[in-house]
Amino acid sequence: MQSNGKFTEARQNMVDKANRALYAMLRHIPPECNCKTFIYLFRTCILPVLIYGSEIWGIEVLDENKWDKTTSEKLHLKFCRNILGLNKFGANLACRAELGCFPLLIDTKKNLIKYWLRIQGLPDKCLTKQAYYEQMKFNLPWCSSVQNLVIDSRIQTSKTDLNMKNIDKTLKENYITFWKQNVNQENTKLRTYAKFKNTYNFEFQFYLNCLPKKHQVCMSRFRTSNHCLAIEKGRHTQPKTPIEKRICNLCSQNKIEDEVHFLLECDRYKYIRHELLTDITLTNAEIN
Numbered sequence: 001m002q003s004n005g006k007f008t009e010a011r012q013n014m015v016d017k018a019n020r021a022l023y024a025m026l027r028h029i030p031p032e033c034n035c036k037t038f039i040y041l042f043r044t045c046i047l048p049v050l051i052y053g054s055e056i057w058g059i060e061v062l063d064e065n066k067w068d069k070t071t072s073e074k075l076h077l078k079f080c081r082n083i084l085g086l087n088k089f090g091a092n093l094a095c096r097a098e099l100g101c102f103p104l105l106i107d108t109k110k111n112l113i114k115y116w117l118r119i120q121g122l123p124d125k126c127l128t129k130q131a132y133y134e135q136m137k138f139n140l141p142w143c144s145s146v147q148n149l150v151i152d153s154r155i156q157t158s159k160t161d162l163n164m165k166n167i168d169k170t171l172k173e174n175y176i177t178f179w180k181q182n183v184n185q186e187n188t189k190l191r192t193y194a195k196f197k198n199t200y201n202f203e204f205q206f207y208l209n210c211l212p213k214k215h216q217v218c219m220s221r222f223r224t225s226n227h228c229l230a231i232e233k234g235r236h237t238q239p240k241t242p243i244e245k246r247i248c249n250l251c252s253q254n255k256i257e258d259e260v261h262f263l264l265e266c267d268r269y270k271y272i273r274h275e276l277l278t279d280i281t282l283t284n285a286e287i288n
Contacts, residue, residue, distance in 0.1 A: 007057035055115035059145035085217030100202030230257035
């Protein structure tokens, strides 16, 4: 703990340790390894290091809008991008959703609530319980933050509902609602992504683990708008190029070079497109 009562240095120390453990893990696992295996290993070997002690310091990072800026979640996002083959510009909401991963904030909140429930069950003579009463008496940050978390998360406080499975389900449902609201906003980087991604799950049967690694990476980049089309490149120019001026320079249609134009309209790829659609039609009679 620092002199100001914060745990910033302790959290950074844990992130540094987790970062070293992550690179050591990645060095010993072949790149073509199953994506679900990567995720399992991360949650088994790296996650416990990242959220160690979060039942105490977790109150410092409860803001969902600022969570992606914390060092622990940045490491988690780096891991997700590594699996999908995305660069640093890959959208946070998309790269987690492709893998069905939730932000570590969910685990942090669970640890806070779990510890709070444990304190509730302690005898009054216990030193920890007496310290908790002192927190309540003076309305100190930890106690008030956890109580607000329970209220804000709309977690039922009856004895029948207070179990970790229900709490986990509620926290994830709250995040999915937050995710949908942000993904479905107009004029965002993920406007194309929102058209075909409306459920928060692991894209296992669709392409992850089914395609060769290089094809999986191409698909991930295309789906998450982490590509070199003008609609994305114009975002990073100085000054930023207006959307209506991000025109395709490979054809004469004078249209914005976005994912739809690239996939279905651009004349540059019409022969490749025709060949591909012909093959699809031959193998899938239901598709016209």
